[in-house]
Amino acid sequence: EGYLVYECNMYCSCNKYCPNRVLQNGVRVKLEVFKTEGKGWAVRAGEPIERGTFVCEYIGEVIDKNEANKRRARLGREACSFIYEIDARVNDMIRLMDGEATYAIDATKYGNVSRYLNHRL
Numbered sequence: 001e002g003y004l005v006y007e008c009n010m011y012c013s014c015n016k017y018c019p020n021r022v023l024q025n026g027v028r029v030k031l032e033v034f035k036t037e038g039k040g041w042a043v044r045a046g047e048p049i050e051r052g053t054f055v056c057e058y059i060g061e062v063i064d065k066n067e068a069n070k071r072r073a074r075l076g077r078e079a080c081s082f083i084y085e086i087d088a089r090v091n092d093m094i095r096l097m098d099g100e101a102t103y104a105i106d107a108t109k110y111g112n113v114s115r116y117l118n119h120r121l
Contacts, residue, residue, distance in 0.1 A: 005054075027056045033116050041116045058084055058114045060107030068104040082107035082115045 008020040016025075030046030049055065060082065063071070068083050075081060085104045107115035 005057075022054045023057050027113065029053065029055055031056070031113050033113055039118075042118055043113055043116045056112065056114045056117075058105055058107065058117075059110065059112045060084070060105040060115070061110050063104055063106050065102040065104065068106065071106060071108075082111060 005022055006020060007023055008014050008018050012018070012020075014020065029049050031043050032046050033041055033043055036042050063083075065085075068085065071083060072081060083104050083106045085102070
């Protein structure tokens with residue numbers, strides 16, 4: 001299961017090396033985007049990564065479940081999808097949301113290297 005990352009901010013008295021400033025520091029490991037044989041783009045590590053190390057944040061447009069379904073239908077089943085449903089993987093997120101709305105992150109137009117992370121190689 002996923003977990004939430006809690007960040008310090010400008011009102012905190014800690015310094016920039018605080019372990020609660022993970023996302024603010026961006027990608028801290030070497031990653032390489034490359035073209036695979038018949039499976040599209042993917043990411044591989046450019047150096048050994050220790051277990052538990054923060055790799056990168058999944059960045060994209062936050063949309064609700066209905067909009068995510070519309071976009072998937074528009075793209076079709078064969079298209080590559082960069083839509084990641086956050087409600088299904090982060091239990092703590094549900095406690096932070098009001099109502100029954102569920103959300104997804106769509107990295108199709110706005111994103112970073114994380115959109116190419118996959119498990120099918």
